[in-house]
Amino acid sequence: MLQTYLLKRLNILVSEGRELSPFLELYITGELASLGYRIEGRIYGSVLDNLQDTIATLKEMKGDNSKWVPLHSGFPDNLPNPTVYFCKRLLGFLGDTLGQDFRPQLFDLNQFSADPVYQVRVQKLFDNALAQQESRSGDQHTVWHTLRAMPLAEAKAAYQSYMEGFLYANTSIPVWMQEEAVEFIKTFSLDPTRVTFKETIALIGKVLWENERYEDAVKLAKQPTDLLRIFAAIVGADISLQKPKAQRIGKTWAVPKVKMFPKFSKPARRAILQRLNQMPPDILMANLWKYRDLWKEVFNYLHVGEYQQFERIHQAAANLRNSKFRYRGWLSQVQQSLVAGKVPEDLLKQQPGMYARMLRKCLAINPESIESFLEVADQLPTKMLLQLAKYLQYDYERTQRAVVVKSGRMKVLDTNPNALTPAIGQLVHETLLDAAAGQLSQKASWAGKRVYIAADLANLLVPFDARGMSEALNLYPRGSRIPLDMTKTLRLFTFWMQHSDRDRVDVDLSTMFYQSNWEQVDFCSYFQTERKGARHSGDIQSAPPPMGAFEAIDLDLTVLKERGIRFVLPTLNLYAGAEIQTCFCGWMERENTSSATQTFDPKTVRENVQINVEELAKGNWYSVLIDLQEECIVICDVYLRGAVQRNVVQDMASNAALQLERIVNFHQERLTMEELVMLNVRARGGDRVDSAEAADVVYDRVTLEDLL
Numbered sequence: 001m002l003q004t005y006l007l008k009r010l011n012i013l014v015s016e017g018r019e020l021s022p023f024l025e026l027y028i029t030g031e032l033a034s035l036g037y038r039i040e041g042r043i044y045g046s047v048l049d050n051l052q053d054t055i056a057t058l059k060e061m062k063g064d065n066s067k068w069v070p071l072h073s074g075f076p077d078n079l080p081n082p083t084v085y086f087c088k089r090l091l092g093f094l095g096d097t098l099g100q101d102f103r104p105q106l107f108d109l110n111q112f113s114a115d116p117v118y119q120v121r122v123q124k125l126f127d128n129a130l131a132q133q134e135s136r137s138g139d140q141h142t143v144w145h146t147l148r149a150m151p152l153a154e155a156k157a158a159y160q161s162y163m164e165g166f167l168y169a170n171t172s173i174p175v176w177m178q179e180e181a182v183e184f185i186k187t188f189s190l191d192p193t194r195v196t197f198k199e200t201i202a203l204i205g206k207v208l209w210e211n212e213r214y215e216d217a218v219k220l221a222k223q224p225t226d227l228l229r230i231f232a233a234i235v236g237a238d239i240s241l242q243k244p245k246a247q248r249i250g251k252t253w254a255v256p257k258v259k260m261f262p263k264f265s266k267p268a269r270r271a272i273l274q275r276l277n278q279m280p281p282d283i284l285m286a287n288l289w290k291y292r293d294l295w296k297e298v299f300n301y302l303h304v305g306e307y308q309q310f311e312r313i314h315q316a317a318a319n320l321r322n323s324k325f326r327y328r329g330w331l332s333q334v335q336q337s338l339v340a341g342k343v344p345e346d347l348l349k350q351q352p353g354m355y356a357r358m359l360r361k362c363l364a365i366n367p368e369s370i371e372s373f374l375e376v377a378d379q380l381p382t383k384m385l386l387q388l389a390k391y392l393q394y395d396y397e398r399t400q401r402a403v404v405v406k407s408g409r410m411k412v413l414d415t416n417p418n419a420l421t422p423a424i425g426q427l428v429h430e431t432l433l434d435a436a437a438g439q440l441s442q443k444a445s446w447a448g449k450r451v452y453i454a455a456d457l458a459n460l461l462v463p464f465d466a467r468g469m470s471e472a473l474n475l476y477p478r479g480s481r482i483p484l485d486m487t488k489t490l491r492l493f494t495f496w497m498q499h500s501d502r503d504r505v506d507v508d509l510s511t512m513f514y515q516s517n518w519e520q521v522d523f524c525s526y527f528q529t530e531r532k533g534a535r536h537s538g539d540i541q542s543a544p545p546p547m548g549a550f551e552a553i554d555l556d557l558t559v560l561k562e563r564g565i566r567f568v569l570p571t572l573n574l575y576a577g578a579e580i581q582t583c584f585c586g587w588m589e590r591e592n593t594s595s596a597t598q599t600f601d602p603k604t605v606r607e608n609v610q611i612n613v614e615e616l617a618k619g620n621w622y623s624v625l626i627d628l629q630e631e632c633i634v635i636c637d638v639y640l641r642g643a644v645q646r647n648v649v650q651d652m653a654s655n656a657a658l659q660l661e662r663i664v665n666f667h668q669e670r671l672t673m674e675e676l677v678m679l680n681v682r683a684r685g686g687d688r689v690d691s692a693e694a695a696d697v698v699y700d701r702v703t704l705e706d707l708l
Contacts, residue, residue: 002187003050005180006155007057007147010162015149017045024048031055035062036142036603041149061473063584063608066495068550068600069113069129071538076554077595078111079538082529085116092117113540120504120542121549138601141488141591145473160188165705170196170381172467176610178239182207192220196381198229199239199467205230209262214271221275224287228294231261240467241291261298269302273310285316286329292320334358341365345372352376356384360395363420370424378435382708383464385439386679389432390671395420398669437683443706446686452695453688457673459483459632460702461666469637472609473586475702476635479666484631488589490555492570493600496583496611497548505577506541507616509551509585513560514567516629518657521565524553533559537599545581550600554593561628568626569660572611573619580613585623615639625660636663673699676707 006012020028025043028051032039035058047054059065072079088106095102096117103109107116113129114121150158163184166173173181181200184190185207195201201220208217209230221227225241232239237260264272276284288295299317304310319325330347334354337344343362348355355362355373362369377385420428459481463469469477476482484490498505510525511534524531526539533556543549553570560568572585586608588601611621619641625634640659677699681688692698699707 001183002156002159003053004057006159007054008061010155010158011145011147012155012158013039013041013047013054013147013149014050014152014155015041015044015047016151017049020045020048032058032147033142034138034603035059035064036605037145037147039147039149043149046152047149059602061608062602062605063493063495063586064600064602064605066497066548066550067126067130067546068493068495069126069133069547070550070552070599071112071114071119071540073111073113073129073132074595075537075552075599076535076593079529079535080111082527089117114542118541119539121540121544121547123547126547133598133600136596136598138598139588139590139592139604141589142603143589143606160184161705162703163188164190165703165707166466167200168194168196169704169708170383171464171704171708172197172199174466174469174471176471178203178233198226201226202229202233202239206233209234209268212267214265214268215274218271218275223279223283224276224295225291227272227275228260228291228298231298234262235259241294260294261301264301270307272302273304273307273313276313276316277310281312282329284312285319285327286331288316288320289327289329296320338362338365343369345369348372349376352379353381353384356380356388359388360392360420363424367421367424370428374431377432378438380435382436382439385432385436386462386671386676387464389429389436390675391669392420393425393429394668395425396422433679437679440680440683443680443684446681446684446697449686449696450689450694451677451681451686451697452690452692452699453674453677454692454700457677457699457702459667460673462671462673462676463702463704464671470609470612473605473607477702478635478637479663479670480635480702481627481630481667482633482635484557484626484628484633485589486557486561486628486631488557488591489593490557490626491588491590491593491604492553492555492585493550493588494552494572494583494585495548495550496543497545497581498543498577499545499579499581501544503577503579504542505580506539506575507543507549507551507580507583508539508573508575509536509553510571510573511553511555512569512571512656513563513565514569514657515564516566518567518661520657521563526551532563533557533565541576552599554590555626557626557628566627566629567660568628569656570623570626571656572616572621572623574616578617580617583611583613583616585609585611585621587624609637612639620656622656622660625664627664634664636660638663673702680707 003014006014020043028043028047029039031051035055037058056065092102092106103116109116109125110128113126115125163181166177167181167184167190181203185204190204192201192204195204205217205220208214208220217230218227221230228241229239232241237258296317299320304314304317307314319327330351331354334344334347337347338358338361343366348358348362349372355376359373362373461477461479463475463477466477469475492509492511494507494509496505496507508526510523512520513522513524514520522531524534524536526536529536529538535554537550537552540549540551555568572583574580587606588604589606590601590604609623615621616639619639621639622636625636627634638659640656678688686697689695692700
């Protein structure tokens with residue numbers, strides 16, 4: 001698994017051992033080049049030893065581990081007239097109703113990979129269309145991805161540094177990376193004292209717990225909620241402790257029952273109760289009360305009454321069970337004061353982190369409360385200081401804010417544009433940056449070192465909250481911008497597969513077109529397949545294994561821009577079904593899009609993203625926003641709720657515009673990777689240089705390694 005992680009996370013190819021003949025080097029280089037990968041460094045024998053697994057992983061990263069066969073084999077040049085095709089389908093339906101098969105008279109079946117009437121996969125048609133695809137030549141264009149060849153020991157060190165950048169930083173890691181993080185904690189030496197983010201601490205607690213080191217595991221908990229996170233990590237539940245969301249079952253929604261804690265052995269029960277008993281009374285009761293329903297269930301399994309020495313915990317458990325008991329803690333007191341129009345500065349200074357979260361509300365009530373907040377600002381984590389500094393600098397211009405939850409779903413909330421004046425916003429910005437620089441100055445000095453910052457990092461945002469980030473060929477935080485080659489055809493694609501022949505799943509790939517004012521002017525979808533500047537490959541309505549289903553849209557960016565279109569919004573929406581086994585989506589940069597070339601060519605893939613199928617089953621996913629005026633692609637990676645059945649793209653147009661407009665503004669509201677590295681240069685010394693070869697410290701990708 002380590003070599004797989006090295007490829008997926010760091011594009012590292014382990015290369016050591018015996019020298020290879022020129023023929024073998026050329027063979028390996030050619031195999032990788034056919035997938036769009038080139039090698040930096042020397043190839044040695046270990047590459048050949050693991051070549052089959054390496055090729056399989058690299059194909060998966062590009063999405064080339066599936067069969068990419070569109071409905072219409074003539075896509076994009078020879079698509080049927082939509083009106084004529086629809087009429088022929090109606091005649092086909094009528095024929096089936098009458099017990100007559102009119103397909104041979106109505107259609108050239110060699111031009112279809114699925115039943116042309118019902119648009120569901122048929123093995124014979126699929127096999128014929130697949131053979132046609134495999135006989136075609138590839139595109140002449142290549143989107144290169146560089147693999148770095150290095151010895152295993154050096155690769156391990158790079159991977160350890162990369163993972164520590166996530167695990168030591170006071171920020172979340174992607175949900176799909178949590179299992180990998182557990183494996184890393186088991187394999188590599190990790191200093192628990194340097195881990196500050198609560199969800200990451202829970203993963204360490206899981207590893208200790210599974211080794212029956214119960215006392216060491218519970219010692220990581222500073223408050224009862226930390227114990228709940230450890231319990232959730234052990235059983236594979238949601239570490240953030242959010243309540244399970246309703247899931248679609250057929251045509252209805254239901255909230256699944258989720259086990260949130262493991263079985264407790266006697267030594268484990270004793271360790272948990274002892275740790276709870278050591279916690280200060282105010283922290284203990286406030287945390288127990290916050291998750292009282294869950295703690296009542298936990299206490300039932302801890303058998304608190306059997307441990308008379310923990311009388312305080314026994315009483316706390318009794319309070320939770322008492323329906324007449326009410327706890328008025330710190331948060332309740334603060335909220336009551338704020339509702340009354342007063343800022344409880346003394347209370348807020350007791351918990352600087354909560355003060356930071358409530359700062360905007362406090363300033364809206366009393367702008368002078370900024371002075372008391374600045375007294376405790378240096379106690380906040382560097383991450384929080386930087387987020388606040390960037391967000392509040394131009395807060396006076398903002399009337400709405402975007403919130404992206406851990407699943408990737410997004411909400412847009414109204415906000416008060418008068419909470420901060422420009423002067424206060426600038427004061428907060430400068431003060432918090434100074435406090436952050438002071439904390440960073442305690443890290444290892446860069447004095448005398450030359451620091452290289454790749455130009456691309458000016459457009460990539462810092463992944464402060466990576467929990468909901470999708471796994472992809474390239475990890476781009478939401479709001480990041482990627483330069484767009486307007487001379488190439490952008491081919492959007494998606495592939496999905498249902499669990500079985502019985503579970504029909506219909507996913508639709510579409511695009512919406514907007515003007516600069518976010519007025520929708522057009523769209524391209526399964527029932528509107530040809531628009532000026534856009535062509536759809538056709539609607540496939542089932543994806544049985546192992547065939548799956550594939551849809552694509554070709555975008556002529558120059559033509560769309562000439563039409564006055566500013567934004568192109570690709571969307572993936574679930575039209576029918578829910579039992580999705582896998583789904584991924586991305587885009588290619590194509591130079592040759594004729595029907596004589598392969599529809600899917602891995603060496604032209606610029607991005608490929610693994611979709612969260614549970615969230616897709618609730619509606620829509622928006623991968624990117626294409627800005628034709630700025631000639632860039634804005635990373636979105638958000639989910640929105642849609643209709644339970646017959647979910648169609650045009651019904652979401654206005655709601656999507658409201659949501660995605662906020663992501664366009666992320667670049668003004670959030671810190672870029674370039675700004676973060678430069679803040680480290682300011683705090684730790686060093687000189688910025690223009691060449692990676694001349695540098696001692698190189699930052700050329702999205703990573704928090706040694707920056708927070």
